[in-house]
Amino acid sequence: MKIRAVISGRSVHDVGYRIFLLNKALSEGIEGFSASNVTSPDGSGQVIVLAEGDEEAISEFSAYINDQIPPHAEVASVVIEPYERKIMRTIDYMHLIQVEQLDKGIPAILSIKNSQDQMLSKQDQMLTKQDSTISEIHGLRTDLKTDMNERFNKIETELQTIKDALHRSGIMA
Numbered sequence: 001m002k003i004r005a006v007i008s009g010r011s012v013h014d015v016g017y018r019i020f021l022l023n024k025a026l027s028e029g030i031e032g033f034s035a036s037n038v039t040s041p042d043g044s045g046q047v048i049v050l051a052e053g054d055e056e057a058i059s060e061f062s063a064y065i066n067d068q069i070p071p072h073a074e075v076a077s078v079v080i081e082p083y084e085r086k087i088m089r090t091i092d093y094m095h096l097i098q099v100e101q102l103d104k105g106i107p108a109i110l111s112i113k114n115s116q117d118q119m120l121s122k123q124d125q126m127l128t129k130q131d132s133t134i135s136e137i138h139g140l141r142t143d144l145k146t147d148m149n150e151r152f153n154k155i156e157t158e159l160q161t162i163k164d165a166l167h168r169s170g171i172m173a
Helices: 015-030 057-069 090-169
Strands: 004-011 034-037 045-052 077-082
Touching: 004 057, 015 034, 015 045, 015 090, 034 090, 045 057, 057 077, 057 090
Parallel strands: none
Antiparallel strands: 004 045, 004 077, 034 045
């Protein structure tokens, strides 16, 4: 038995509808399966589904198409009718959809790589600034240490002068 289903609505593309239906076709043992995203003349989205299998499997699959939708999908109508033409094997469709999904993923991977390259460049700039800041802080510490040592030496000299004066005057033993 063969059917053609047309699922129409505002949000039937890019919501995982074809994978959703493929999973059900696989679980029902549907021998032939295909699903395509198309845009109808009025601009709404459609998923065209072809399925072939024994009568019981197709009956279960048809009920599923009518009753279930993936999350985020918005369906306005489902029309199921008999179909006579050839339908690709489910396993062949599964391979086709895998290639399609990989094709969608490659631009995303390239975009991630580009973003990563930009982040690494910014990280390099931050490390350069960090090295410069550390060098500047080290210079300030050296200057501060030298200044503090000079002040402490001056204070020690002044204290020694005061002690000597106190000893001479007999105030301090």
